[in-house]
Amino acid sequence: MSEENTSENLLHLTLPHRPVEELRRSFHDYQAAIRTLRYLAQKALPPDDAAFEQKKQSLDKHLARLDKFQDSILQPLFHQLVKHEGS
Amino acid sequence: MDMIYHLDDDPLFLDQVKDIVAKSPLAARLKSFYDLAEFLESLNQSSEPAIILLDIYLDRPDTDGRTLVKQMRARFPRSFLIMCSDMQDISTVRECMARGADDFLFKGQDDKKLLERLLHADAEYARRRQQQNQTQKLQDLPNLAGRTAKDLCERIPRLLDSALSAIHVFGETGTGKEIVADIFAHLIGRNAPFLRVHCGAIPSALIESELFGHVKGAFTGAVSSKIGLFEKADGGWVFLDEVATLSPAAQISLLRVLENQELRPVGATASKRINVRVLSATNESLEELVDEGRFRRDLWQRLCEATIVLPPLRERMDEIEELVPFFCQTMRGGPYQISTAALEVLKQYPWQHGNIRELRNCLRAMTEHAYGGIISPSAIPKYIWTHAEPKHQVQVSSDHIALPLQKPLQYEQLKNQLLVALIRHCHAEMGYMTLRQLAKTLDIPRSTLSNKLRSLVKDAWIGSEELRIMVNTQAEGKG
Numbered sequence: 001m002s003e004e005n006t007s008e009n010l011l012h013l014t015l016p017h018r019p020v021e022e023l024r025r026s027f028h029d030y031q032a033a034i035r036t037l038r039y040l041a042q043k044a045l046p047p048d049d050a051a052f053e054q055k056k057q058s059l060d061k062h063l064a065r066l067d068k069f070q071d072s073i074l075q076p077l078f079h080q081l082v083k084h085e086g087s
Numbered sequence: 088m089d090m091i092y093h094l095d096d097d098p099l100f101l102d103q104v105k106d107i108v109a110k111s112p113l114a115a116r117l118k119s120f121y122d123l124a125e126f127l128e129s130l131n132q133s134s135e136p137a138i139i140l141l142d143i144y145l146d147r148p149d150t151d152g153r154t155l156v157k158q159m160r161a162r163f164p165r166s167f168l169i170m171c172s173d174m175q176d177i178s179t180v181r182e183c184m185a186r187g188a189d190d191f192l193f194k195g196q197d198d199k200k201l202l203e204r205l206l207h208a209d210a211e212y213a214r215r216r217q218q219q220n221q222t223q224k225l226q227d228l229p230n231l232a233g234r235t236a237k238d239l240c241e242r243i244p245r246l247l248d249s250a251l252s253a254i255h256v257f258g259e260t261g262t263g264k265e266i267v268a269d270i271f272a273h274l275i276g277r278n279a280p281f282l283r284v285h286c287g288a289i290p291s292a293l294i295e296s297e298l299f300g301h302v303k304g305a306f307t308g309a310v311s312s313k314i315g316l317f318e319k320a321d322g323g324w325v326f327l328d329e330v331a332t333l334s335p336a337a338q339i340s341l342l343r344v345l346e347n348q349e350l351r352p353v354g355a356t357a358s359k360r361i362n363v364r365v366l367s368a369t370n371e372s373l374e375e376l377v378d379e380g381r382f383r384r385d386l387w388q389r390l391c392e393a394t395i396v397l398p399p400l401r402e403r404m405d406e407i408e409e410l411v412p413f414f415c416q417t418m419r420g421g422p423y424q425i426s427t428a429a430l431e432v433l434k435q436y437p438w439q440h441g442n443i444r445e446l447r448n449c450l451r452a453m454t455e456h457a458y459g460g461i462i463s464p465s466a467i468p469k470y471i472w473t474h475a476e477p478k479h480q481v482q483v484s485s486d487h488i489a490l491p492l493q494k495p496l497q498y499e500q501l502k503n504q505l506l507v508a509l510i511r512h513c514h515a516e517m518g519y520m521t522l523r524q525l526a527k528t529l530d531i532p533r534s535t536l537s538n539k540l541r542s543l544v545k546d547a548w549i550g551s552e553e554l555r556i557m558v559n560t561q562a563e564g565k566g
Contacts (some may be wrong), residue, residue: 024174028144031173035195036099 020082027078034070038063089115089137089212091205094126094155095171096146100194104140107202113209123155135163137212138205140192143172143179153186160187165215167208218244221274232413233406235397236266242395243270251392253345255330256368258397261444264368267395268326271366279323282316287332294337296353299344305354317350321361330367330390331376335383342386365390400442407434410443414450415462423454425462426547427500428507432464436471458551464507465553503548506539510549514557521559 018026041063045055091108095101101119108117115137120126123145130136139159141152152170159168167190170183175193183191189211192204221244231240246254256264272281289297296305300315316325327333333341344350345365349358367390376382400407411430415423425433438445449468456466513520513528522540526533540560544551554560 024176025144028172028174031195032097035173036097039099039103 018081023078023081027074030074034066038066089209090133091115091117091138091140092126092130092136093117093119093140094121094123094145094152095119095140095142096121096144097142100142100171103198104201107198108205111202111205113205115209130162136166138167138169138208139163140169140171141188143170143174143183153182156183156186156188165212165219167212167215169204169208231266231270233403233409235403235406236263239267239270239395243267244274246393246395247271247274249393251364253365253367253390253392254395255373255391255393256366256395256397257372258368258370259399259439259442260370261438261442262397262399263443264328264370264397267397268328268366268368271324271326275324280320281324281326282320283326283328284316285328286337287329291334291337294334295340298337299340299350300352302352302354305352309354312352315350315352317344317361317363318352318359320363322363324364324366327365327367329369331369331371331373331382338383338386342383342389345386345389400438400446404434407446410446411450414447418451418454420454421460423457423460423462424547425450426464428504428548429453429462429464429467432467432471436474456550456552461547461550463547463550463553465550465556503543503546507543507549510554510557519559520557525558 041059045052045059049055091113093101093104095104098121101121105117105119108115118129120129141155141159143152145151152172156168156170159166168188169190169192170188171192171194172179173194175191175195180191190204190208192201231237256267258264268283272283275281284297286294295301296309296313296315298316300313300318301309303309303312327341340350344361344363347358348361348363350361351358373382373387373391377384377387408430411425411433415421415425433446433449441448449471450462452468453462453466456462509529510525513525517524517528520528522537523533526536529536531539537560540554540558543549544554
């Protein structure tokens with residue numbers, strides 16, 4: 001059995017069937033939520049805070065990890081789901 | 088002031104864009120809208136926005152950004168339309184572009200990238216507005232007709248916007264070099280100076296002083312300092328007409344100005360920095376003059392960064408069909424109409440001595456004989472008939488009648504042309520004729536001939552004056 005087939009079977013096993021448009025809308029809403037949280041988190045850091053630099057570095061680090069997770073896992077998974085449901 | 092309109096159902100993204108614009112060098116004013124009705128109401132009351140930002144998925148059951156973008160594009164064709172979304176997939180982007188959007192903005196990008204897109208949009212809107220202004224200006228420009236002039240109207244704005252600092256116009260006399268200068272002057276408008284000088288009209292001893300100025304006492308008669316044409320045109324353009332007539336000394340000075348953007352007035356000890364672009368024109372090929380040693384090669388190369396070649400009229404005879412009616416419409420005492428037969432004859436003349444100017448002057452002369460406002464072949468001067476190319480000319484000889492063969496003729500046209508040719512032939516053979524004599528010669532019933540002559544005059548196949556000279560139509564009743 002090829003690796004691709006295994007992955008497809010795994011999707012079948014773990015996720016219920018959803019219409020493509022619903023998947024797209026969900027992913028859109030997730031990305032909007034992350035963007036909003038990112039913006040609010042950045043705004044919530046007062047520049048006059050004594051530990052501003054450390055806190056900003058920490059936030060940037062977390063946001064970068066979030067980006068990495070999204071780009072390497074969520075985005076490909078979403079595309080695979082859409083492809084799978086559309087086929 | 089330019090406006091940016093932003094519609095989004097996410098107040099936090101509206102705030103984010105507000106922050107970005109506030110910290111940016113953008114001069115445009117941002118108006119943010121959460122409510123669609125308010126957005127449309129505000130647009131109704133304002134002039135064209137520079138940029139419109141539309142969210143794709145608005146949290147409403149009816150209208151979303153995709154529906155709106157089509158309306159906005161139809162209403163504001165120059166505005167820069169940006170669709171925004173948290174989804175970034177090819178199909179969404181493609182759909183937005185197909186509906187008339189100019190750009191797609193992924194909301195999740197960082198602020199720096201969002202600002203880059205807004206700056207790009209602002210620059211693109213400014214470019215569109217400038218282009219529109221230039222098009223409008225060209226539409227306002229009078230005295231333009233023909234394919235070549237229209238091509239120039241497309242090319243000259245590009246030349247003006249380019250980095251070129253010297254453009255040369257080459258064309259025989261009367262091909263429209265002055266018109267090119269007029270288009271430049273019109274497009275430049277009042278933004279910068281555009282000064283003209285006819286190099287051939289200024290004595291060679293004075294040309295350097297005219298172009299570059301002089302200081303007091305530089306030569307006998309220089310009682311005060313004078314600012315030269317190039318200094319006056321600083322920041323703009325100088326049009327050097329007939330540049331080939333410049334003396335060798337003036338050529339060297341001009342080369343120095345073009346090379347270094349520096350000029351030294353006659354008699355001065357110091358140079359001045361200037362920023363001048365040059366439009367030059369000649370009716371002689373500068374390349375040939377260089378080969379003959381009458382013009383400096385380095386100056387020729389410097390002047391011809393770009394060249395506009397105006398072909399002689401004989402190489403674009405198809406334009407006569409546009410030019411002649413245009414001149415007839417705009418000529419004093421007009422508008423005049425020209426008969427098809429007269430136009431055909433004008434198309435056979437080579438116009439090699441004055442091109443379009445010669446054609447215009449010839450038409451002016453022909454209006455003297457335009458009876459009833461119609462210019463017929465009888466108004467055409469004799470030299471045109473003499474020099475019109477014989478192979479196309481309506482010719483009558485004792486052996487045959489040659490007709491224009493360059494395009495297929497309708498049967499009725501052919502009959503009319505034949506009849507006119509036959510009348511002229513009979514007149515050449517017999518002199519002044521009565522209607523009866525002509526009818527007998529042509530073997531046509533007199534009444535038929537009389538009707539036919541009337542229709543020939545009415546349809547402008549022949550001028551009534553010309554016909555009167557050849558045939559006594561009044562003698563019809565006397566038989």
